[in-house]
Every structure is written in structure tokens, then in C-alpha cells.
Amino acid sequence: MGKVNPNLMTEIKDLGAFDVSACYSCGTCTAVCPLSETGHEFPRKIIRYAMVGDEKRLVASTEPWLCYFCGECTTSCPRGADPASFMMATRRYLTTKYDFTGFSKKYYHSKIVEIAAAVILFSITVLLVALLHANVPMPMFGSVELNTFAGGIVWTIPIINHPVDIVELGDLSLLAILSILLLINLFRMFKYTVLDEVKGKIPIKVYFVQLKELIVHLLTQKRITECKEEGTNWDWITHILVFYGYASIFVLVIILFDYFQADKPYWWMTVIGTIAAVALLIGTSYMLYGRLTKNGTWRTYTHASDWYFLGLLWLVVVTGVFVVIFEYLSMPMATYVTYAIHLGVIAAFETVVVPFGKWSHIAYRPFGIYFTKIKDAVNKAETNQ
Secondary structure, eight states, X not given: OOOOOTTHHXXXXXXXXXXXXXXXXXOHHHHHOSSOBTTBOOSHHHHHHHHHTOHHHHHHOOHHHHOOOOOHHHHHOTTOOOHHHHHHHXXXXXXXXXXXXXXXXXXXXXXXHHHHHHHHHHHHHHHHHHHHTTTOOOOSSSOOOHHHHHHTOEEEETTTTEEEEHHHHHHHHHHHHHHHHHXXXXXXXXXXXXXXXXXXXXXXXXXXXXXXXHHHHHHHOGGGXXXXXXXXXXXXXXXXXXXXXHHHXXXXXXXXXXXXXXXXXXXXXHHHHHHHHHHHHHHHHHHHHHHHHTOSGXXXXXOHHHHHHHHHXXXXXXXXXXXXXXXXXXXXXXXXXXXXXXXXXXHHIIIIIHHHSGXXXXXXXXXXXXXXXXXXXXXXXXXXX
């Protein structure tokens, strides 16, 4: 065991964990968990690391990412220690450790930072759109030219006298920044969980052989279907709806902006965009309903970051839908104003939640499984030698 962190349990409790001091390590939680397996037992082992302050082993663990928060352990705990919420809080804690900027820690530990970040990014975006369109007439009714409005946000680079669409430039810049942040954080996760744990050189072949696990779990999230808690299948469906709905919109709006934002986009883009919006609306609405009604063990406790994530994502969808509705009704002012609000909400969600908040778990989960498989393959090879 490395250096003990006496404040480790306090930090995790502050991130939404129930008081697990009631735990007396009976192991019931591990025994009933359908996802716990030999060599990767949880939650008991993870709880123990936190209780004794073994921060090094906790950060090196991939087990928290193998848990899908079905709640079976909590319903079976004879002491009411709520190990399921503890595992969720541990994932938040690990997210703060992977993040090299330190913002995740501030984001998860402070509601003021959460709200302030959203308000500031939203306000800057809306103000920028307003300033760039200060002289653009916006009648109440008439022809709506959203592409012209969006494309009208143009900045001319003085050096080369070349006009640049600021919305498109913002999209591409955001994509680049998010990709860099995510890649750096994933590398830090890889370092803590694999490089610092495996002695000796890892054969390149191992990375490619286990790559299938990463792709399968990233695209299907099928591990959640192995949970036995009632309602798990519908929970998996909503996760898939949100994941693919968001991914589709992200590709259309960020990567294919010029074509999708056109006044007459390709018909297949319209179809994909509509299906994606419906999927996102259904998925986020059900998740919010579940949080409000607490219709499941895993929704009994909701951290502020959960509301932040779901609320902003739901607003992204709803404002986008209203942009389309107002455009269809030939209401230019309502369309342009709602579009500005839509961009503001997107800026807050993409800049904060995606790299630092719960949305980053979409990357950490499959990579957690991938890194686990890499370590298992190396350990197996060493055992057989």
C-alpha cells in the first residue's frame, strides 16, 4: 500500500457516496453483483481501499468502470451502506484524478462552479451572436433564412483578407479542444491503471487483440444488460437512444455543418437529424423522469452533476426542436433568437459536461474495460511462462 490519504473517504462522500462506515466487509455486495468476477471483485474491494485511504490502489483500479450501477448491491446490503452510490461517487472521484486541468474537481465539488460555468459560457455565446447581428433586421413574420443568419456570423482575417464562418470555426475549434482534453485524460487513465501497474513491456499485439473489446463496449454498452435489477433493459435502451442520438447530431452539426445548416440540406440528413432528436428527447426525458420519481435503486440519490448533465442535454434538444418549429412557421425573430439560445446551451454543455462531467464516462467506461483486458492478458501470459 502506498502513502495513506486520510481524507480519501471524505472526498468520495462529498461526491455523492452514502456513509459507508456502516460497512463491515461482509462481502454480500460482491457476492450478489452480476458483473463482479474473479480478479476484479467489487464493490467490497473498492470500498476497502477508500476506508483505509489507499489512494494509489484506488486510482489504479479499473473496477469502478466495470460497474454499471444496477443497484443490486445496495438492495442486498444488510447494513444499508449503499455501495452502489459509493461506486458512482468513486467514478466521479476518478474523473477528477484523470483530468490534468483540475477543473473536474472544482466542477464536482462546487455547485457554484457548475452553475457559473454554464451561465458564463451561455452568456458569452449569446452576446457574441447578438453583437454580430446587431444590424440584421428580424421581422416577426416572413422568410426565415437560418443558413444566411448562421453564415452571417463572419470574421474576416485581416492578414489574408479571407472571411471565416465563426460558427463553423467555433465548432471545429471546440472539436479539436475536446479531442485533445479527452486524449490527454485517457492517457493519464492508461498510465495509472496499466503502465504503473504492469511490470515490464507490454507487447504491441496485446493492444490490437483486445481492441475489439473497446469497440464493442463503446458501440453497444452491452455490459449493462448483464445486470439483473428490474428495469435494466429499458435503462440500456435509453442509454443507447441518448448515445446514438447525440453522436448523430454531433456529426451533423460539428463535422457536416456546411451541409446540415444549409437552407435545403440533403434529405437523408433531415431524416437522421429528426430521428436523432426524437431519440435524444425520449432518452433524456425518461432519465429526468426517473430521477424525479426515483423509480429504481440506482436513482434513489442524484448528485447535482447528474441534474446538470441531463438538464443541459435536454435543453440542447428542446431548443433545437423549437428552432425547427419556428423556422417551419416562418417566424424569423423567434427562430434567430431561439437559435442563439440553442448555441449558448450547446457551448455550456460541450465545454463543461463533455470533457469534465458525466458525459466523459462514455469514454472512460469502455476504455476501463479495454485496459482491464490488457492487464489480464499480460498477467495470463506471465503466469503461463
